[in-house]
Amino acid sequence: MNIRTILGNLTPARMLVFGITISYTLAAGVYFSVVGNTEFLGYIAGIVFLILLGGCLLTHECVPVWLLWVLSFLGVLHLLGAAVQINGDVLYNYVPLLIENPTGLTFIKYDQIVHTYGSFAGALLMYFFLVRDTKFHWFGIFVFAVLGSMGLGALNEIVEFIAKLTVANTDVGGYYNTAVDLCVNLFGAVLGAIAAFSFWKRPSA
Template sequence: MLKDMKKEILGSWILLIMFIIASILRKNWEFLFYAASLIILLILVTLSDKKFNYPKIALYGLSSWLLLHLLGGMAKIGTTRLYDFMLINLIGEPYQILKYDQFVHFYCYFVAAFFVYSIIKSFSKKDSSFTVLAFITVIASIGIGGINEIIEFAAVVIVNSNGVGGYYNTAIDLVANTLGALAALPFLKKTE
């Protein structure tokens, strides 16, 4: 299986293994919990790539997102966890926009849209409307974002983590996910 795996996917597996080791060494049970869901994600990408032949931008995007995610949970700027770090103070309390976490959500679903579009495109007719495919891509990406928020909630419940935030955080994450998927559309249009 390794010899048939694209180097871009292999890179994601290496990052995930590093992520797991770092989580264990730091006793970061919340991120170890996320690693379990990431294993499932990478298995799905690895197996489905044979059928859908994902574009390099999606595969490299996945690797770079994994790195951003790893840094977000493990790195600190001063005493502030990177995920909690305010990149640009666009909107203050109680929304706290634009934090690193929101940027990573935006980027993740920008990348996810490429995966979703590849899958949808493979099942559509050659003359399918881009507008329809784009709509389905964004809606599916939003749905995947909802699953991500359920996983974050499960981390709160199972490992008693409060690092993912509350109601505002969840809602802002969903908005960032949606904006990320929408931002991918002009790039997807260029692949037509």
């Protein structure tokens, strides 16, 4: 892809998404620095990585602007989960709907909603790249969209693990929290892949 093509794909609508995402990330960085939240300063580094990835996505016309907004909104949900306090605790630990279950695990937490949404968005993104650059059968694209999204979710779990090792008094959960996160990631990824095939043109077999 030459520089002329890249500049041609950087439409005002795409640059607006990029500008707003950078703005709220910088604002969050200042806020977490002021309150001394070192854990989420580390997570912002992860969001900066996503912004750099987003900068690459801006140059690909196969990725629609609305999907860039979907990805940017994920960053908003993530930062709100750390910044907003409800009943003396962070929004990430808030339980908007408690579902009784025999496992003793807590469902549905805000954190699980964000994981589901993130994997949903990730599957949409994987779909658009796969359907453009591969000749897989539609089922193969579906499977790899789900697996690719789960891979992005696993990267997030690695970031949380690093935070657990390096930051004192982190709010990151233990083994069960990670396992639940991976399960809701799978759920969100499957929903995202289904949505992609339901609302957009399916690849030919």
